[in-house]
Amino acid sequence: MTNSLETLKIRLLEHQDITKVKVRFNDTDAMGIVHFKNYMVYFDDGFVSFMNSLEGKQPVEQFIHQGLALGVKHVDITYEKPATFGDYILVKTNIDKIGNKSLTFYHELSRESDGEIVAIVKATRFVMDLKTNKLRNVMSFFKNFIQ
Amino acid sequence: MTNSLETLKIRLLEHQDITKVKVRFNDTDAMGIVHFKNYMVYFDDGFVSFMNSLEGKQPVEQFIHQGLALGVKHVDITYEKPATFGDYILVKTNIDKIGNKSLTFYHELSRESDGEIVAIVKATRFVMDLKTNKLRNVMSFFKNFIQ
Amino acid sequence: MTNSLETLKIRLLEHQDITKVKVRFNDTDAMGIVHFKNYMVYFDDGFVSFMNSLEGKQPVEQFIHQGLALGVKHVDITYEKPATFGDYILVKTNIDKIGNKSLTFYHELSRESDGEIVAIVKATRFVMDLKTNKLRNVMSFFKNFIQ
Amino acid sequence: MTNSLETLKIRLLEHQDITKVKVRFNDTDAMGIVHFKNYMVYFDDGFVSFMNSLEGKQPVEQFIHQGLALGVKHVDITYEKPATFGDYILVKTNIDKIGNKSLTFYHELSRESDGEIVAIVKATRFVMDLKTNKLRNVMSFFKNFIQ
Numbered sequence: 001m002t003n004s005l006e007t008l009k010i011r012l013l014e015h016q017d018i019t020k021v022k023v024r025f026n027d028t029d030a031m032g033i034v035h036f037k038n039y040m041v042y043f044d045d046g047f048v049s050f051m052n053s054l055e056g057k058q059p060v061e062q063f064i065h066q067g068l069a070l071g072v073k074h075v076d077i078t079y080e081k082p083a084t085f086g087d088y089i090l091v092k093t094n095i096d097k098i099g100n101k102s103l104t105f106y107h108e109l110s111r112e113s114d115g116e117i118v119a120i121v122k123a124t125r126f127v128m129d130l131k132t133n134k135l136r137n138v139m140s141f142f143k144n145f146i147q
Numbered sequence: 148m149t150n151s152l153e154t155l156k157i158r159l160l161e162h163q164d165i166t167k168v169k170v171r172f173n174d175t176d177a178m179g180i181v182h183f184k185n186y187m188v189y190f191d192d193g194f195v196s197f198m199n200s201l202e203g204k205q206p207v208e209q210f211i212h213q214g215l216a217l218g219v220k221h222v223d224i225t226y227e228k229p230a231t232f233g234d235y236i237l238v239k240t241n242i243d244k245i246g247n248k249s250l251t252f253y254h255e256l257s258r259e260s261d262g263e264i265v266a267i268v269k270a271t272r273f274v275m276d277l278k279t280n281k282l283r284n285v286m287s288f289f290k291n292f293i294q
Numbered sequence: 295m296t297n298s299l300e301t302l303k304i305r306l307l308e309h310q311d312i313t314k315v316k317v318r319f320n321d322t323d324a325m326g327i328v329h330f331k332n333y334m335v336y337f338d339d340g341f342v343s344f345m346n347s348l349e350g351k352q353p354v355e356q357f358i359h360q361g362l363a364l365g366v367k368h369v370d371i372t373y374e375k376p377a378t379f380g381d382y383i384l385v386k387t388n389i390d391k392i393g394n395k396s397l398t399f400y401h402e403l404s405r406e407s408d409g410e411i412v413a414i415v416k417a418t419r420f421v422m423d424l425k426t427n428k429l430r431n432v433m434s435f436f437k438n439f440i441q
Numbered sequence: 442m443t444n445s446l447e448t449l450k451i452r453l454l455e456h457q458d459i460t461k462v463k464v465r466f467n468d469t470d471a472m473g474i475v476h477f478k479n480y481m482v483y484f485d486d487g488f489v490s491f492m493n494s495l496e497g498k499q500p501v502e503q504f505i506h507q508g509l510a511l512g513v514k515h516v517d518i519t520y521e522k523p524a525t526f527g528d529y530i531l532v533k534t535n536i537d538k539i540g541n542k543s544l545t546f547y548h549e550l551s552r553e554s555d556g557e558i559v560a561i562v563k564a565t566r567f568v569m570d571l572k573t574n575k576l577r578n579v580m581s582f583f584k585n586f587i588q
Contacts, residue, residue, distance in 0.1 A: 232359075372515045
């Protein structure tokens with residue numbers, strides 16, 4: 001039964017990953033802090049790191065070269081404290097919800113230096129076959145990816 | 148009474164602006180479409196255009212040079228159809244809600260060629276004095292900006 | 295003779311284009327000025343505008359969708375005066391040199407407000423078939439594109 | 442004599458640093474490879490890493506918060522092989538030349554996987570006091586930074 005979709009789903013929902021991102025000078029804007037658009041790059045790093053921490057059959061970076069896109073459908077981001085040049089941002093990632101055709105990631109971004117929350121993100125993604133433009137079932141994708 | 152805050156508030160809530168953005172090649176990613184982070188640049192153009200269409204005392208671009216930041220607190224963005232290199236994106240902007248210390252903009256991004264909705268955005272912003280790091284009252288800011 | 299490659303080459307070398315780019319807030323960095331990497335976006339706009347001002351058979355944006363890449367081989371950029379949020383940048387573009395497998399564009403970026411030079415760019419590009427990864431002859435490409 | 446400027450200059454010119462950058466999905470463009478502008482981000486990482494590997498009195502990231510800018514005056518970049526999503530780029534950095542008011546860095550970017558050169562960069566930088574807009578003498582800056 002360890003191979004069943006239900007077990008895999010539980011494993012996915014319990015999994016957590018933390019990765020670290022360094023703020024670059026060109027991530028900042030004339031306010032002296034990171035521009036609001038650039039936090040999307042940070043939590044995208046969290047997504048890639050989360051996926052690879054599952055230790056699937058291949059790095060998640062390979063899918064795009066195979067015609068499979070892990071696209072973004074919806075982002076909800078709340079900005080708390082600003083980050084500045086030289087900061088290290090910890091991105092804590094887990095899956096919040098798994099649906100048939102989409103799944104929602106939860107990312108918490110915090111400053112490594114003082115633990116202050118920088119941003120909270122919910123990002124809903126889907127798996128799409130770039131040849132047919134059809135959405136894949138999420139759990140089938142993970143079954144294929146991991147087992 | 149035309150100068151009253153209430154009248155101004157109604158004017159602001161009724162105001163609408165449309166601006167056009169051209170998709171650059173470097174806005175795209177290896178999926179061949181605009182990367183999800185870059186739509187934030189497009190609706191930010193909508194914000195700037197909306198503010199300047201109010202015909203205030205100065206371009207909104209000047210505030211940052213005066214130590215006043217129009218920061219972003221929250222973004223909710225839903226991606227509908229993708230945009231590609233060469234597309235023109237129409238950004239339709241209005242104010243959805245005005246609170247004491249924040250206001251929420253509504254942006255609708257559509258492809259000029261076929262009218263298809265590309266993304267829907269709600270972005271909550273605040274006005275902050277960069278010297279004191281204190282938030283300004285939204286309507287006082289607009290009264291000062293416009294009248 | 296108007297159709298000959300030599301005539302076309304002369305026409306290309308004499309052609310000049312000017313386009314205007316608005317500096318976005320997220321183009322700036324914590325120094326309060328446009329980050330040095332973002333000038334590459336501005337002269338790339340100059341390239342696209344130059345190509346389309348030739349009034350070829352199709353917009354230059356279409357080539358990528360047809361598997362033809364106008365790649366960049368070399369960039370030499372000198373930064374003169376900084377640009378800031380709200381500035382309009384004029385990008386003046388012409389072709390400096392046409393070789394067999396590459397051509398070099400010259401871009402002059404200046405501030406619209408006071409005419410000050412912001413940056414001077416020489417960018418060498420090539421035309422590559424993305425299916426075969428082979429370089430195309432430059433003049434054959436233009437002959438095809440324009441005539 | 443170990444503290445003399447001449448000794449310090451020799452030490453600087455002999456110093457070398459290597460840092461590693463991971464290619465992000467949003468660094469790529471619709472050609473499936475890293476967009477030419479984004480290599481500027483990579484060698485800028487090389488610059489920051491080089492400076493911090495000198496083990497000065499403070500991280501180089503602090504200078505901007507103290508009103509000192511390490512600006513870019515000139516960039517000469519040659520693109521060799523493309524990088525793609527998931528690649529690790531090694532950025533090898535040393536100082537090519539030290540003048541009075543500027544210095545030139547040499548960066549070699551290569552793919553970690555196969556050692557192929559991705560890009561070669563010469564970037565000339567200056568040290569500017571943001572309050573007076575005056576350039577600092579390069580060796581005085583380093584003396585202050587390191588000793």
